[in-house]
Amino acid sequence: MESSLWASLFLIISILVQLNAYGRRPEPEASGRSPQDLEMEEKSLKTETRFLLYSGEKGDSCQLQLHHLNTLDQCSFNSSLPLVIIVHGWSVDGMLEKWIWEMAAALKSQKSTQVNVIVADWITLAHRHYAIAVRNTRQVGQEIASFLEWLEEAVQFSRSNVHLIGYSLGAHVSGFAGSYINGTNKIGRITGLDAAGPLFEGTSPSERLSPDDADFVDAIHTFTQEHMGLSVGIKQPVAHYDFYPNGGTFQPGCHFLLMYKHIAQHGFHGITETVKCAHERAVHLFIDSIVHHHLQSTAYWCTDMNTFNKGLCLDCKKGRCNTLGYYIRKQRQQKSKKLFLVTQAHPPFKVYHYQFKIQFITQTEKPIKPTFTMTLIGTKQDTHNLPITLVKEITGNKTYSFLITLDLDIGKMTMINFTWKKTAMWANMWDTFHTIIPWAIRPHHSKLMIKQIRVKAGETQEKMTFCSQDMDDEQLYQNEEKTFVRCEKGLKTRKQKMR
Numbered sequence: 119m120e121s122s123l124w125a126s127l128f129l130i131i132s133i134l135v136q137l138n139a140y141g142r143r144p145e146p147e148a149s150g151r152s153p154q155d156l157e158m159e160e161k162s163l164k165t166e167t168r169f170l171l172y173s174g175e176k177g178d179s180c181q182l183q184l185h186h187l188n189t190l191d192q193c194s195f196n197s198s199l200p201l202v203i204i205v206h207g208w209s210v211d212g213m214l215e216k217w218i219w220e221m222a223a224a225l226k227s228q229k230s231t232q233v234n235v236i237v238a239d240w241i242t243l244a245h246r247h248y249a250i251a252v253r254n255t256r257q258v259g260q261e262i263a264s265f266l267e268w269l270e271e272a273v274q275f276s277r278s279n280v281h282l283i284g285y286s287l288g289a290h291v292s293g294f295a296g297s298y299i300n301g302t303n304k305i306g307r308i309t310g311l312d313a314a315g316p317l318f319e320g321t322s323p324s325e326r327l328s329p330d331d332a333d334f335v336d337a338i339h340t341f342t343q344e345h346m347g348l349s350v351g352i353k354q355p356v357a358h359y360d361f362y363p364n365g366g367t368f369q370p371g372c373h374f375l376l377m378y379k380h381i382a383q384h385g386f387h388g389i390t391e392t393v394k395c396a397h398e399r400a401v402h403l404f405i406d407s408i409v410h411h412h413l414q415s416t417a418y419w420c421t422d423m424n425t426f427n428k429g430l431c432l433d434c435k436k437g438r439c440n441t442l443g444y445y446i447r448k449q450r451q452q453k454s455k456k457l458f459l460v461t462q463a464h465p466p467f468k469v470y471h472y473q474f475k476i477q478f479i480t481q482t483e484k485p486i487k488p489t490f491t492m493t494l495i496g497t498k499q500d501t502h503n504l505p506i507t508l509v510k511e512i513t514g515n516k517t518y519s520f521l522i523t524l525d526l527d528i529g530k531m532t533m534i535n536f537t538w539k540k541t542a543m544w545a546n547m548w549d550t551f552h553t554i555i556p557w558a559i560r561p562h563h564s565k566l567m568i569k570q571i572r573v574k575a576g577e578t579q580e581k582m583t584f585c586s587q588d589m590d591d592e593q594l595y596q597n598e599e600k601t602f603v604r605c606e607k608g609l610k611t612r613k614q615k616m617r
């Protein structure tokens with residue numbers, strides 16, 4: 119994970135340098151104006167935030183102005199539709215990022231529901247030192263709240279129909295909008311996409327995005343790897359449902375090696391692309407959930423990724439699982455629920471999760487660490503030779519549980535072909551054994567048997583048990599494929615044999 123380390127170090131250092139610079143430099147800035155003057159200037163300009171109604175054409179938008187009713191008509195704002203407001207984050211280059219229009223287009227292209235899409239452009243306040251941009255998030259939240267209150271006064275409109283989607287600092291902006299809005303009713307939904315960590319981690323709920331800010335709050339954490347006590351994305355849960363794809367620390371496909379590809383593609387810009395990769399992954403997971411709406415990713419309640427990797431969390435009872443992204447099941451929770459899932463490195467990100475529980479029987483005292491491959495045969499398609507790496511060695515009779523993820527839908531699993539791979543180490547061990555006891559013949563009772571393979575499919579919640587097809591010989595031989603079928607079937611073939 120060298121590359122992820124550098125990526126987060128780069129961002130953290132730039133934030134730290136800025137925090138320092140901000141803290142130590144109260145004297146007038148280059149322009150000759152003191153920060154106090156700047157602050158006054160910022161306050162006197164009423165709404166710094168520009169509300170851009172997306173028209174459906176790429177990058178084409180129409181500006182709505184607070185207290186100017188005519189702009190609603192001019193922009194053909196349809197107040198009977200639900201409203202989605204996209205809120206961007208801290209800006210390094212003072213430009214609106216490309217993903218904003220990708221997300222706007224995705225939201226607009228939905229067949230099932232029509233929505234108004236507004237981009238809350240606060241770039242003038244976001245393109246500042248990090249610490250100043252952080253302070254500005256409250257002002258922007260206030261402005262969004264005022265805008266929504268005005269809409270409710272001006273036209274038939276309800277805040278319960280509003281969905282704020284905020285990325286990085288924009289997630290906290292959305293939280294402030296939700297907490298500043300006057301009246302007893304809350305905004306319908308807030309989604310935090312890798313909400314910013316520095317200066318927010320560990321603060322009280324009123325100082326960051328929190329579940330109280332809307333009727334329903336969901337968050338996706340994608341870049342929470344910690345360096346020097348800081349992480350780019352916030353680690354702690356901030357929502358009703360908090361999603362941690364691939365554990366939330368770093369994301370597949372975001373390695374620095376890819377930087378060269380990015381530089382080739384985007385020129386020098388490629389560096390920031392790479393640095394932002396894992397941070398911005400939350401955004402792309404969300405867009406993907408709209409674009410590939412037939413491939414919804416399921417995430418499961420779990421304590422941490424280690425436990426998740428053992429396959430122990432694929433349960434959907436009592437709201438323990440949910441759908442990542444736009445089409446989440448909006449179920450309020452008393453406490454934040456941390457949900458985990460594995461994703462691919464590219465869209466469509468969805469994978470299929472399986473828990474495998476293999477019951478090994480071995481007579482050897484010595485622990486062994488065999489390597490296996492599995493071919494899963496399904497009603498739709500097969501996966502060939504999946505390598506299985508057991509984290510722990512096999513000793514005695516034990517059941518091993520682990521997670522397997524597939525990027526394709528094999529349908530109903532009907533058969534498992536299992537192979538114990540011959541490894542050099544094992545061959546050596548055998549040779550040594552043979553040297554010590556030269557008369558030993560290859561034992562008939564092999565050292566390894568599989569009693570049962572139990573499988574649970576997360577996505578369908580189906581539980582299956584597989585037994586050796588050949589009940590007369592349950593032993594595994596190296597480099598020999600062993601076929602396991604659904605146990606009921608296995609019993610049948612066995613009975614037929616006995617007749």
Ligand SMILES: *[C@@H]1O[C@H](CO)[C@@H](O)[C@H](O)[C@H]1NC(C)=O
Pocket residue numbers: 196197198199232
């Ligand atoms: C506004 O949206 C509603 C609901 O989809 C639709 O019935 C109506 O025709 C729209 N109005 C305009 C002016 O487009």
Ligand SMILES: *[C@@H]1O[C@H](CO)[C@@H](O)[C@H](O)[C@H]1NC(C)=O
Pocket residue numbers: 260263264267298299300
């Ligand atoms: C809420 O009401 C207070 C008092 O009337 C007002 O000062 C404030 O601006 C209002 N908040 C928003 C977000 O409009």
Ligand SMILES: *[C@@H]1O[C@H](CO)[C@@H](O)[C@H](O)[C@H]1NC(C)=O
Pocket residue numbers: 479480481514515
């Ligand atoms: C494992 O189970 C087998 C068969 O059920 C039994 O013969 C063997 O003694 C057991 N080994 C250990 C270490 O419990």
Ligand SMILES: *[C@@H]1O[C@H](CO)[C@@H](O)[C@H](O)[C@H]1NC(C)=O
Pocket residue numbers: 493495500534535601
């Ligand atoms: C799995 O094993 C069965 C029985 O040995 C064999 O007929 C089948 O071709 C194998 N399937 C795959 C995909 O390897």
